[in-house]
Structure formats: structure tokens, C-alpha cells
Amino acid sequence: MHDLNPTDVSKETDVPVDTRNDATAKAADKAESTAKAEAKAASKARRSKLFADLAPLIGLAVLAIAFVVVGTSSGTNMSYALETLINQSVIIVIIATGAIFIFAMGSFDISLGASTLVAAMVAGLVHNATGSLWLMLGAAVLTAVVTSLISATLAAVFNLPVFVTTVAMLSVLGAVASALVQTTGGAQIRVDRSFAREYDTLTVKLIVAAVFIALCVFLFNYTRLGRVEKLIGGNPITAKLTGVSMKLTAIAAFGIAGLGVGLGAFLTVLRTPTLTVTSASDIGMNILVAMVFGGMVISGGPRSRIYAAIIGGISMALLNQTMAIMLQGMAGGAGIAQMVRAVLFLAVVWLAASGFRTKVLPR
């Protein structure tokens, strides 16, 4: 017969716990060395964390110094260069901030650039047809959100990874862009720029960016949506078994990313009223590189931060501008710039990955 209380251990009080015969002096030495080692390890851990947090900021500072040094030494008009820098970084920061919601889930949207282009084209055509700035803004946002939602919904319906549907979407959007250009009978869509002069100001752009970033910070850090996205990125199986709807969360994330793309497209039209099928072609890659420069973990998860998009977006624009100044007039300059970006991208990913590996060891 089985004893239902087989392990009554209440009588086990008289047993000596430490049966070793260590000398008192040795024990004292050991305690002292343990305390020293613990203090040393604590200090090392603090330093590592501080460095991980500060590394993107240090990178940003280095790029900013390089931008100033290169710009002033080459006799560049710095106020113009700075304006270009802000124009470029605002669009990257806005789209990257929205895309953080996708990356945090460990997912990826390869069609961000194509989506921006199509949204900008539709917005331009709507403006040409109506002359309304607000309808243009609405068309940009609506087009981008719908495009994003189509990717996420297709993935949900067919049970596919979202990344797969964004690959398909990339092709579809390329075809749509070509078709939109053909509707004008030429090789580009030209938007009357006179309307935009009033709004193509740094103030407007910074206000749009600030409002959108504030919204994203709120949603990402202070609502359930942002939290479950990080949970999915950390471990999708656990997230599912904690009651998280993967499909609804993905749809919401793509909706917010679409909003960012729409705003980015709107600002793109304000800045560049002539759109061709190659406009915004490098935005997708710029976003990815910017995220990594900003310290975003490529696999997403709990270490995802909105500021990665902001710091990364500005860093990316600084790098682009610095190289543009350095390589201006040089044959093959654009190609060299691409290669430098690629090398830096790999270096940052390698550094981030090697730092992370050492922290997850079995005990």
C-alpha cells in the first residue's frame, strides 16, 4: 500500500548540515574572495549593460562629429546639408518607428519601400485630381494602411509567415507603381509643388514626426499591444499559450506600420513632387540598417525599443549625408556608399550578436 504522506520530513532537524572539516582561516579567506568576486562581477555586469545602452548613442555622436568635420573641411554649405539631413532622417525615423511594431514580433516587412512609393503616388494623383492637401494626406495614409493590412491578413488567412506575404506584396506593389505611372502617360507622376511650399517646412515635418512617435511610444510601452508584440518576438509559442492572438496582433502591428509608411509617403510627396518607379527604392533597406544602428535586436522580443528607430534613423541619415559629401563627384560614389553601409551593417550585427551570446548560459 502506498503511503499518501511518504515524505514527512518534520523529524529531520538534528542532522548536521555542513560535514566538511574546513579550517576557519580557509573559510574566512574563501568568504573574502567570494565577496570580492561578487563585487567585481556586479561591476562588470553594470558596465556591460551601460555599454549596450550607450553604444547606439556613441555611434550617433561619432557620426555627427564625422558629418561636421567632413562637411566643414570640404567647404560644404552646412545649413543646407543640415536641412537635407533632417528631411531625410524625418522620413526614415517615422517609417522605422512604425516598423518597430513589426520587428518587435521577430517579423520583417520587405515591402516598406514599395509601399511608401505606391502610397506617395496615389497621394500625388489624388492631389492632382482634387487639389486638396488633406485628401492627399488621407490617400497616402489609407493606401499604406490598406497595403500593410493586406499583407497581414493574407498571412493570417493562409497561415503563412507575414514575411512571406510581404515578399509577394513587394512584386505586386512594383507592378501597381508601374501601372500608376502609366496612367499619366509618361514615366513619372508630377505633383504641383506650389501647393506644398507652405507645408514643406521643418516645423511641419518635426511636428508630424513628434506626434507619430509619441503615439507609438504610448502604444508600444504603455498598452497591451506593444507588450504582447515583444512577448511574441521573445517566444511565439509561449505567447500563444498565454492567450495572445498572433493573427490579430500581427494585423494591428502592420496597421500601425502602415500609418507610419503613409505619413512618410506624404512627406515624400511634399519634399519630392516628381515620383518615378525608382523613387523611395532604398527606403526598405535604409529602415533595416537604421534599426540595427539604433540597437534594435533583429529577432525582436523584449529588448525592442522605439528609440532604436529614432537614433538609428538619424544615424543612417548622418551616414548617408557624410558619405554624400565625401564622395561627391567621385565616379562610382553611390556604389561605394552602398558598400560602406553594408560593411557597417554587418559589423554592428556581429557586435550585437557576440555580446548577446555570452549572456545566455545554462546554470
Place this chain on the structure above:
Amino acid sequence: MTNDVVLTVTDMSKSFGVVRALKNVDFELRDGEIHGLIGENGSGKSTLTSIIAGSQPADSGTMIFEGGPWAPATVNESLANGIGMVVQESGTVPGITVAENLFLGETGQFSRLGIVNRRAMYAKAAAALEAIGVEGVNPAIPAGACDFQTRKLVELARVMMYEPKVVVIDETTTALAQDGRDLLYKAMDAHKTRGAVVFISHDLDEIMSVCDRLTVLRDGDIICTFDKEDFDEGAIRAAMIGRSMEGHYYREDNKATSNDEVWLSATGLNLEDKLKDVSIEVRSGEIIGIGGLSHCGMHELGKALFGAAPLESGEVVSRGVKITNERRAVRHSLGYVSKDRDTESLSLAASIRDNIASAGLRLIGKGRGGLITKGAENAYVQEPIDTLEIKAPGAGTIVSTLSGGNKQKVVFGKWIACGTEVLILDCPTRGVDVGVKQAMYRLMTQLKDEGKAMVLISEEMTELMGMSDRLLIMKDGRVVREFERNADLNEMEIIECMI
């Protein structure tokens, strides 16, 4: 066992961040012995053996193996030179075949002109599995398609194939049902003629019956080593925890009790050949135990009750609500603790705070328009951290740095904090030490007294008998017998139903 020493560890230390996992330890392994390592979670057992087996370096200290200095840089280097290890968590790669796992990095031996002779590889893999007594596993299927037990046995076969002098078995038996454990014991016994075994387990009965010597670790220190003739359960347990344990281990009562209301019912569940027409009811204030041999379907039943298994037919209802998926289950106050804690119950890279809060985000934001503030979140998670006595520097501690027992407390905390009414616990004490186990059992008893309903799936018969109001035995996907808690419950009768 001879008195020849095959491995000596001297003055070894290892830290992970601020945590000192090993503190100047000395350890000696003799030829022909099975040497047990026992201690609470976080005592340093896995750290010591993982350094010996080359999966990480020590911060300081030396090792001598078979008369020469020993400092393997990798697990493969260690295995090739005489020390192999079967790790605590899953050590197989799920996306490749069983055979490829067995010959990981070594498939070149079957390759000619770059083409791998799969037939030869599968034949050798089958032979390697048979050598440790594993039969009926197809080496051509992906490891991910095998259950946890089979994957652990594949790891064992891989290590044994190299005929190492020393084999380390780290907390593996909790993943095994009785048949798998028997295979492991047999393989360990056979290995004594070739070398030595280091065996880590939290199961005191098991470790006392299997081992020739036993070393107790606590908080990174080696406390003492017992010879077989000095094995004493009380002394070992006291050495492990450094204090006396008071009170009962399992429930003190011998009577099945529950309230009248049925809180969870399953009717006619069918799932491939894993569940066949299974029907059960769980009442408020009741603990239903589910037991059986491996492949009996009990783990699949746990998932099905939580809406996480693609049922062919049948339905699960909790207080009038049909449970069709995990989301619905959590919304209607069901919680699920998986057997595979690291893979299915935790986000390892996230903090204790994030993990505990994950199931209760709606509650934290309730009354604040969904706003989740740091203050509200900290208040929400602090109670389970205090109640469950989770040992960590703070709520922001990353879960991957915690010991197995503390990780499991975080999983429990996640469900308790959000007020889960029906808990499905699949091997909840797997890989946790005796102190944490006792805390878990006390918690379960407390939850039962509060009127919660629990389904306890376990491979440990004493646990099932010690905690369940009713015990359902499963075999080949069916519930074959039900036992009600009483003082005369017969263990042999239950085991006969399983076989």
C-alpha cells in the same frame, strides 16, 4: 568501483554576472562509479558539469582527467577526448532527422563525392539507438517530430556512441517515463565497466538507489560527499537545503474533496491516435491527476483541455464556454503550465516582470483605459514574487539567468497573478528541487482550498497519489481507470493499469 581517480576538479569558480554559481569547489570522480550530484536549483550542479564537459569555461581552477590537464574548449572536443554529457534541456536540433542529430557534424563519414549515403547513416543510427535499448524509433524522421523522451534518448545514444570514459547525465530522468528511465539506468550500469558516470537528479529516491557516491552542492559550494553505506535521506536533504524542512510534503488528508460545480469538462476528445474518446470532468476545488506511461496521451490531453490541440472531434467546455483556442481559454480563466517550460511557458530573454505580467496585461490596464504603467505593473508582479519567494536580485532580472525552480515559480506566478480558476499543470515539478517541490505542493493545496480546479499531469506516481482527489490512468490514448483518493490506494494496482 576502484579507487582510481579519473577526474579531479580543484578550486574551481564561475560567475554569471553578479551570481557566483561556483565558489572554489573541489571534486573527485573515481573509475567505475556512478557519482550523484544533488542540490537545490541554482546550487551549481549544471555549472560544474557543463565546465567539465566543455560547454563553458571556468573563471578559475584546474581539472585533471586521466592524469593530464583538462580544459576542453567545446562540447565536441570534450566528447572526442573522453567526456560526454546529456544536457538538462533539449539538446537535439528539431529540424533535422534523428540520424543527423546522432551524427551531427560527423555525417562526412557517410559521404562520398559530397553525397551522403543516407541508408548507411540510418542503419548505423538504428544500431546506436538499439545499443542503449531504444527500439521503434525511425532514424529518418525529424527529431522535432519525436516526443521529449525520445529526443533525450537520442542524445544519450549520441554520447554513448563515442564510448567516452566519463558520461554526465544532467537532470534527464524527469523527462523520461518509467520505461525510458529503465533504459537509462541500464546504460549507466553498463558504463561502469568502461569508466564513470556523473548523475544529476532531484529525485532523492532515484539518486540513492542508482549512485555509488553522492555529492551535495548548495549555493555554489560543495557541502559534503556521502559514500553509499552512509546514504541517509534526512541527512542528504538537510545538507541540500541547509535547514530542516517542516511539515508534510504532499497533502495531509486522505479523502477526495471538491465542490459540486463542474468547471471544466471534456467530452469525446479524439486526436489522431493520441486521444481516443476521452471524457473528463473537473470540479471546483478538485485536483484531477492524470498518469500513464510515455505515449499514453496525457500530455496531448493537457493541451487539448487548454484549446491548444487540433481536435478531430469532441469539445471542451469551461463553465458554459466552449474552449476552442488558447486565447479563449485564457479569457475564461484557464491557465496552462507546460512540461517543456523553457520552450512553451517562458520568454527567456524577458524579465521576471514581463513574464508574470504577460497573462494579466488586461487586468493591469483595467480601470485605466488600458494604460499599463510601471507602477501598476510592479504592484501586480510583486505579490507573486513575494508569495512564491522567487530568488532574484529584482523583478527586472532576466529569466534565462534563473535556476529551473525559480523559472517554474515565474510560470506559476504568471497564472496565479491573473487569478486563474482552472490550472492545467503538465509535469509542474519537472527539474525542480525538493524545496521548490514542497512549495509547489503547498501552493496547489492552497489553491484547492480556495476553490480552484486543477488538472495535474505527471510521470511521478508518488506526486499523483500524494496530490490528486481523483486519479485517471491513461493508456494508448484512452482513460482506462479512475481511482479516488483514499488511505488504501494501492500503487501496484495503479501501475498494473498503466502497463
